[in-house]
Amino acid sequence: MPTIDALSERLTDYLDLQQIREVRRAYFYAEQAHDGQRRKSGEPYVTHPLSVASILAQMHMDHQSLMAAMLHDVIEDTEINYEGVSSQFGDTVADIVDGVSKLAHLDFETKAEAQASNFQKMVLAMAEDIRVILVKLADRMHNMRTLGAMPPEKQRRIARETLDIYAPIAARLGMRDLQVELEDLAFQAQHPMRAKYIRRAVVQARGQRKDVISSIQNSIQERLHQEGLPGLVTGREKHLYSIYQKMKSQRKSFAEIMDVFAFRIVTESVDECYRILGTVHNLYKPVPGRFKDYIAIPKANGYQSLHTALFGARDITIEVQIRTKEMDAVASQGIAEHSHYKAYGDSESAVGSYNRARKWVQGLLEMQKRAGNSMEFIETVKTDLFPDEVYVFTPKGRILELPHGATPIDFAYAVHTDVGNSCVSCRINRRLAPLSQPLENGQTVEIITAPGAQPNMAWQNFVVTGKARSSIRHFLKNQQRHESVALGRRLLSQFLGNYGAQIKDIDQAALKQLLAEAELKSLDDLLEDVGMGNRMAYVVARRLKPSDAAEAVSKEGREKQRPLAIQGTEGMVLQYAKCCRPIPGDTIIGHISTGRGLVIHRTDCRNIGYLRDDPEKCIYLEWAKDTEDEFTVSLKLEVESQRGLIASLATTVASTGANILKIDTGEREGQLATVEVDLTVTNRVHLARVIKKLRVLKSVNKVSRS
Structure with a gap:
């Protein structure tokens, strides 16, 4: 169990004495506030905020984050309010505490709705100070570590929420170490038997593979030494939840997944990353199509690394990640690494990661403003916490990251909301393409807009990004x-x-x-x-x-x-009734x-x-004189069956300026057949012209309006 003295000792590594005193003062304030309160496990309640602060200290977070971690439950669980925290520790700490707390106890129809509303409030606080989410993630981490004291039903609910929301947020912010632990703890709580069997199989496989791993590791390390390249080679363990997910999604056996050996090479500079890549490709043959350069094009969460797959000896597949020490730190800590660059000078990877995180939170804030309610918002966010990205280019060469399966509509909204709202068509690699076509890596996408255009309701069936979905809903609403x-x-x-x-x-x-x-x-x-x-x-x-x-x-x-x-x-x-399909020139009546x-x-x-004579239900209508829209009408034709009939009907209709939407041939009775045609006309005069032309055809016996 952590103590405040042990934490203070650890903080001397990177905080000054005055800042450590402030953290200690926050601890004793929280201890007094939570006096008499106990956790489900029976421990004094203050052990929880102290553990949360210890988790953040491992990430080298600043003293204000640590103070907020100590105090994060006082507003919610004690009689102390925002003003009390603010007067003692300042507005910044109080704002972080306020963002992490549940702010208000409102009555909701369902628990899910309450959680969604709390998450919505947290996003608003994140937009003010991104440290809010770091404290919240550390809080969730300690709760997951001590989940055993909860009833099984509650354990499963918290585990589900962690897998749905908090682990993907940690991934989105590039905090892989925290993400992996959250996923494994949640997996063990939700599926204890599955986790137990996979863990046992991993331990067994580790023992059997030990010699092969050390052999490959030594051969790579030796080759780097020969070439005079600095680099530390380590074996990379797959965590339980990722093994389970791969078995489930790829329908592979445990043995097939564990047959792939994974290694990481950490070096000094970007230049050495590419030279090491050439060296390992000389040592083992690369697998075609499996090389990814995330250094030149970082992932949306700031992750940078070279990925390659190799054919090793004895038909073994080897996956290798190559990165610098700085990239490795950012890959593990994500935006938490931002605190290092603030304290110890600029780190390009950390700045990039932090800026991307800020941009993502601003995007969340924009979606939150458009969402109709908190449940709609949280569903939008869940679809936006995507695991895979595709990288596409604007015509000017700017790179945009989009989720796997994104369409040109998603791309248009990613450029700007107004571009999405006025989009009419697109060109992919200079060729016209459907707006519903999924985009692929490396494509250049050009959006064609028109001043009077507006979003189509059907777009919601194929867009995948939260921003596109919420923007379309907002516009239509x-x-x-x-x-x-x-x-x-x-x-x-x-x-x-x-x-x-x-x-x-x-x-x-x-x-x-x-x-x-x-x-x-x-x-x-x-x-x-x-x-x-x-x-x-x-x-x-x-x-x-x-x-x-x-x-x-x-x-x-x-x-x-x-x-x-x-x-x-x-x-x-x-709406125009489909039973009678009225067009200008018809006498019409409206039903409310x-x-x-x-x-x-x-x-x-x-x-x-x-209803016609009921003034309460119907209203008399007339067509305006300047109506220029096209209206759908159905015609029923009785025709003599002959070769080329459909072609001659279509040509005749087209010659009148009408447009055929659908043509359907019914059953034949001897030489006679029934044809039903749906077409668009401007008014009754136009329709009369179409019918007159059709009646002239020798093969048409009868034309009537359905």
């Missing part, structure tokens, strides 16, 4: 609200017209009361509800009509009023459907018949 408010305003104006009033004349007292009853904040929120069909426009109009307004006009009077004009560009809140907005039918449609 805002667009839908804007369109719903506009339609709601038009519908309410229409029904207020029955009382001889307009929106500006509505009774303000009645509006205030209605908003309070409906738990809405403003008139726009009410209009959005009306536009989406969640509230009946005639009911709202009756509630809000001026007190001196006349009674509602009769049905005949309503029919004489000017109907609502349909532009065809109302967007997501206006809950959650969908206004659904337009032809007045002679059988599906709307029983």
Whole structure:
């Protein structure tokens, strides 16, 4: 069990005396605050913050991080508040403690929702000071080490959360040592029997492979010595969880995974890394396609190394990583290595790792602002904690890192949100390509934009990055609200017209009361509800009509009023019924459907018949004169079967300026066949022209609109 004296002794390696005194003062403050509290294991509670601070001390974190670690539970678990911590230890320490704490005890429907909300708050705090996440990860590490005192059900829940959120965050920040330990501890808690068998098999394999490993290690070390290259060669152990994941995802046996021997060579400079690579390629033959240069193009978390695979003697596959001492430190500690470069001069790898981490946290913050709720946000973050990256180029040669399976849409949003929102097509290596095509390493991607373009709802089916998904959702949500408010305003104006009033004349007292009853904040929120069909426009109009307004006009009077004009560009809140497919020129009627907005039918449609005379459900409509959109219509043709029939039908339709979407041939009856065609036209006049041309064809006996 760690003690404050042992920790103080260790801190003399890199902190000055005054800073160590501050850390000790924070410890005694926490000890007093947690007095009488015990952990599930029975130990005094203060042993937990002391252990968390010890973990951070191993990473050589600064004294403020260590003080925050000592105090990280006082706001949540004792009567001390933010002001109390701030007055004693300063705002910086209090802010880190506040970021790690759960901030507020809110009532949630589910535990998952509460955890998601806490994580969301932590991201906000991380954006202010990235040390928040380091303290949180150290806190989670000690909790995982002492998980045995918890009930099995709670152990599994905490282990699942660690594997889903905290281990991937540690990986994303480049903190491999911490990530590996978190994963192994969580794996043992979630699948104790599987972990036990794999550990036993690893120990057994280690004994059998000892001679082979030392033989390969000696031959590489000897060759480096001959070439006069400095480098320390070590065998690299695979950890339990990575073995389990590979067995599961690659469907390989334990023996197949352990047949690959892994080594790491740590040297002095980047130049020597590449010279050592040439030396090992001379010693053993390289495996084609297995070389990766993460020094020239670092991973998203700042990781740098050369990776190569070699064919050794006796058909053994050897994996080799080659890196400098500085890169090795950053690979183990990630952004925690930032504290070293602050104290001891610039380290390029550590600065790069830290800057990438800051950029990632800023990206999280942007997603958090767009997310509808904390659960949506945490799902977005989980998809963004990707294990593999592809590296693609902009036309100007800038490198972008994207997750495996990313598409040009993901690339567009990675460049800038506005580029993604106005994207219409793309070129991959100068050739036009679909927006859904997964990108591959080394491709050059060019995004083509248009001023009036906007995101498509279908994009959500194939984008993989959190930023793209949250940006598309945010845009569509805002667009839908804007369109719903506009339609709601038009519908309410229409029904207020029955009382001889307009929106500006509505009774303000009645509006205030209605908003309070409906738990809405403003008139726009009410209009959005009306536009989406969640509230009946005639009911709202009756509630809000001026007190001196006349009674509602009769049905005949309503029919004489000017109907609502349909532009065809109302967007997501206006649907055209698929049963009758109305087009400009048809007489139309609108049915207000809950959650969908206004659904337009032809007045002679059988599906709307029983609602036609109900003023509460339907509204009279007309087409605006300047409607220029294209509308889908279905035609049914009775034809004489002959060679080249479909080609002649398609040519005839195209000659009228219409566009065929679908053509379907039904069953034949002798020489007669039925053909159904879906095509787009601008109005009834255009449709009449298409039908007239089709009737001229000798093989067509009958044309009718479905």
